[in-house]
Amino acid sequence: MADAMRLAKRLDEVGFSDIVQVRNKVMELRAAGQTVHAFHGGEPFFETPSTVKYALICAAAGNKTRYAPSSGIEPLRHAIAAKLNARNGLEVSAENVIVTTGGAHALYVAFQAVLDPGDDVLLFSPYWTPIREMVTGCQARALLVPTATARSAGLTRTLEDFSTPHTRAIYYNTPQNPTGTVFSRQEAEEVAAFAKKHDLIVIADEAYEDLVYDGEHFSIASLPGMAQRTISTYTFSKTYAMTGWRVGYAVAKEPFMSGLRKLVLYSVNGVSTMTQWAALEALRIPRSDIDARREEYRQRRDLLVNGLNEAGLPCEMPQGAFYAFPRVTRISKDSRTAAKMLLTKAHVATIPGVVFGGQGEGHVRFGYAIDPQAIEEGLAALRKYLLP
Numbered sequence: 334m335a336d337a338m339r340l341a342k343r344l345d346e347v348g349f350s351d352i353v354q355v356r357n358k359v360m361e362l363r364a365a366g367q368t369v370h371a372f373h374g375g376e377p378f379f380e381t382p383s384t385v386k387y388a389l390i391c392a393a394a395g396n397k398t399r400y401a402p403s404s405g406i407e408p409l410r411h412a413i414a415a416k417l418n419a420r421n422g423l424e425v426s427a428e429n430v431i432v433t434t435g436g437a438h439a440l441y442v443a444f445q446a447v448l449d450p451g452d453d454v455l456l457f458s459p460y461w462t463p464i465r466e467m468v469t470g471c472q473a474r475a476l477l478v479p480t481a482t483a484r485s486a487g488l489t490r491t492l493e494d495f496s497t498p499h500t501r502a503i504y505y506n507t508p509q510n511p512t513g514t515v516f517s518r519q520e521a522e523e524v525a526a527f528a529k530k531h532d533l534i535v536i537a538d539e540a541y542e543d544l545v546y547d548g549e550h551f552s553i554a555s556l557p558g559m560a561q562r563t564i565s566t567y568t569f570s571k572t573y574a575m576t577g578w579r580v581g582y583a584v585a586k587e588p589f590m591s592g593l594r595k596l597v598l599y600s601v602n603g604v605s606t607m608t609q610w611a612a613l614e615a616l617r618i619p620r621s622d623i624d625a626r627r628e629e630y631r632q633r634r635d636l637l638v639n640g641l642n643e644a645g646l647p648c649e650m651p652q653g654a655f656y657a658f659p660r661v662t663r664i665s666k667d668s669r670t671a672a673k674m675l676l677t678k679a680h681v682a683t684i685p686g687v688v689f690g691g692q693g694e695g696h697v698r699f700g701y702a703i704d705p706q707a708i709e710e711g712l713a714a715l716r717k718y719l720l721p
């Protein structure tokens with residue numbers, strides 16, 4: 334009897350994120366009336382555009398409230414395909430697009446569609462934490478490839494070093510969370526050549542495609558021969574400040590698209606119909622608005638990163654996304670201890686780097702998608718704590 338009271342074995346190794354613990358601690362401090370300089374989050378600083386909110390209301394009032402096709406409403410899938418052709422250089426049509434419950438769901442179904450138990454997946458590390466759990470949930474194994482080593486010693490060589498006979502896929506995130514690293518076109522070409530040589534599938538995560546400050550975003554699936562072997566994932570969360578709406582999409586060819594369709598059908602049976610009509614409106618937002626936001630992020634990035642360096646936390650200038658990843662070894666070599674000290678002594682909330690893989694140890698992640706004044710205040714608190 335007691336034997337029945339156990340979780341499915343494939344979940345044994347799947348953990349919860351430490352990020353939640355930081356969030357809880359921040360709430361606790363705030364509830365106790367303390368000021369907290371909140372750099373631990375990863376959500377855009379602005380509100381969802383009003384045209385998007387209005388589209389949701391109109392969809393509800395217009396009774397667009399029934400089941401939609403589980404892969405997504407036609408107009409949205411067509412608009413996404415047009416965007417992918419124009420912006421990402423992907424030659425795709427609506428049949429190659431599936432609407433998902435955010436980028437996280439797109440990634441989840443992508444890994445589920447590709448991995449068998451015993452497969453290995455190469456992840457550039459530091460990596461976005463949920464990825465390892467998604468891989469583990471497929472009873473597959475994450476092989477952590479240090480990004481810094483790969484970039485200095487050569488991507489191909491490093492991928493060769495970390496690969497095994499069981500390697501099935503590469504997770505390719507650019508711009509990266511947590512480091513803000515942006516892979517160049519040349520780097521994408523190297524990863525693509527490696528994937529082709531070893532007959533691997535690429536799972537591309539382009540959640541921050543519109544947040545590149547230096548250089549340009551490049552979609553790996555646009556390279557010759559890559560569309561067949563890549564599942565590319567995107568989200569409305571970051572570009573349009575729609576984190577709570579839970580809408581994103583995946584792009585793939587067969588046989589993977591059929592796999593994604595099955596998984597979306599039997600997990601959520603499609604994203605909320607009204608949300609999809611609102612997402613369609615988001616795609617009508619002019620490029621100039623997105624570019625203007627990016628400039629605002631750039632100012633925040635410069636403010637924070639220069640301030641961190643001045644306060645004695647060495648930090649490279651991130652090229653994309655909205656995170657900075659300074660070294661904090663002068664506080665403690667253990668990033669959990671460093672983050673704890675920053676929170677309790679300076680009331681500065683960050684995420685310990687080790688949460689993003691062993692390669693993140695000695696660092697903490699600061700999110701700078703917050704008010705510039707809040708950045709200034711956080712930096713003042715840091716200086717007070719760190720500088721004599």
Ligand SMILES: Cc1ncc(COP(=O)(O)O)c(C=O)c1O
Pocket residue numbers: 375434435436437438461506509510538540567568569570576580581
């Ligand atoms: C690298 C990366 N990929 C994907 C996502 C997924 O975002 P969402 O599920 O909100 O679309 C995030 C969110 O933080 C992220 O940082």
